Amino acid sequence: MPEHQNYHEKLGTLVTDRFGKSIQNQIQTLYQNVSSQGIRSSNESFSSSTIEVFVFELYSIYTDAFQNYSTYEQEQLTDALDAIQLDTNDTSSSIQLLVSSISNVFLLANESVDRCKQLTNGQTIISLLNVLQKFFTSYIGELKRVVNNIRERNTKILGNEDWELFQQTIRILEICGELILAYEQFESSLAQQLLQMINEWPNKSNKHKQHQDPFDVAIESFINKTSSSDKHDFVSITNALENATYSLFPDIPKLLSKFSDECHQFSFDAVFLPIHSLLNGFSKLPVWSSDNRGAIVADLPSFSLVPQENITKIGQYLLMLPQHFEPFNLHDNRQLGIAFKKGKLPYLEDKELYNDLTSCWLDSIALATMRLCIEQTLKIQTLSSTGLKQLIMDLQYLYSVLEDFGLKDVAGFRDVIELLNTAEETFEELARHKPARMATAIRTMRRL
Template sequence: MIKMMTSDSMIGACAEHKQHHDIFDLAIESFINKTSSSDKHDFVSITNALENATYSLFPDIPKLLSKFSDECHQFSFDVVFLPIHTLLNGFSKLPIWASESRSTIVSDLPSFSLVPQENITKIGQYLLMLPQHFEPFNLHDNRQLGIAFKKGKLPYLEDKESYNDLTSCWLDSIALATMRLCIEQTLKISTLTSTGLKQLIMDLQYLYSVLEDFGLKDVVDFRDMIELLNTDEETFEELARHKPARMVTAIRTMRHL
């Protein structure tokens, strides 16, 4: 009996709902029929637009979150890159570039007898330790971190979508920033003696080998700069034809060619 009453109640409710639904449809249909053709067209257009609309109640929130994500990435990058920036700051003004050894024996020593300067070796050591610092972020399945990583922007990376993990993306960004800053500082050197030139080539070759160990592919400018510094006066002009003009001018000036 209870089941029957329940079923009857459900049927009645459905019928009542259908009746109300039909009344609503009839009211809309009656309204449309009584309106003019132009108003009817406007009404149908508005109704279709509302039914098919894809809109957000808070359109500014995604933009603000995206901006905040970019600022967080930039802040994190600045923190990670700060030690390298500090070590390279003033690199172009080091006194070694203009120094001339008074000892003939020292000045005639081959380049392989030199060692990179301390600030350059510190940069290399810091870069080689970075993968260990980023490794924990790849060991944990952090969905929120993954979303933030994909939405944020890192300096010097044009196509971040091609990277599969956070570590390689960050390492390339830091390595590219190091290379760009080193090139910028090197091209600001005003004068080079023979001793200073040998030391500079040694420093840059060491840093270049570290960047190669990182697997950095975009090192053409860095390699061009080393080649222009390392070539002799007779072949400089021939080599310079295929190098960036600004780089050629700066190196020609500092080498007094």
């Protein structure tokens, strides 16, 4: 069996360390007696150089582990991550596995830090930071894979109204928040440990060495010569920790934010795609160009018309959203808040303007609905007089629903309705104050 495959057992063995400590205690006693008798170091039975030779021989079995520390630690963590089950064919079971994986992963990370401190007195910590960054990157990649699998399994459901799926996506968002909290706690703890390590490392001044246990000096020398220690980088990092924006793992916050974005997109799609399905093909409905209802119908006033069925379904669906967004009202749901802070909702430009998550979600869905409706409307090729009245009725209905939502940015929707509703002789004057693309499209469909 290759030596690196037995790495965990090698790190776990205490035989050499116990023997070394026993010898150290005996030498320390003898060294103190010799020093107390005022005998010069040149006459000491156990000189520092002799002790160093002994220590190098005693701990030589660790030379390979020290020199290839990052490689072995990477393999150790990779194997451990591979052993964690993250996915099944059942969505609920997969979500539960994701929940339990967070504590397992950070337990592995903490164990890795402990091994570094025990084996190399923390002097390979710079190499370990790179190892841990790769470890966390792999883990986040696995989480994304599982979430994508869940999405693919529910592709057919996404276009339909399914609030159970939405609840599952909320749970995924909570998992994302839990992961971010666990990572931030781990990084904060590790930063404190780094500061403690550098304070505990032996001072290299000759004055300090005179009062230091020669056995400890020899062990320190062995670690320095056999490991990939780089104290200059270590000191630079500990100094940089004073900067609040500094991260021990520069890539991870970005990956967590991107993961949160994808989780929010999944949850958003679970709510919005049913609306998208109802609006799909809205611009190609035959009612827009048809006058086959007859002259009597065409001459009826607009108030005699009612919104089309798909439009009323959208309105009713939107009005039901607040009750389904109740989980976002929970003030103690810290995980959802953290996930939202690190991620983003589609169509929501400035989330800092909002005081609660529910308002953010309602505006996100409402804005998406409004913009899709505008885009579909501007694709209409031609409007008959009846079609024009029906379109105005449909849009005014949705506009009133969006106003009930308290949607702040409805100017675009209002512009479309005004351009559709204005008389031919006042159109050009009004169009000067509206977006050019919008005015051109409506001028064309109205055949002005």
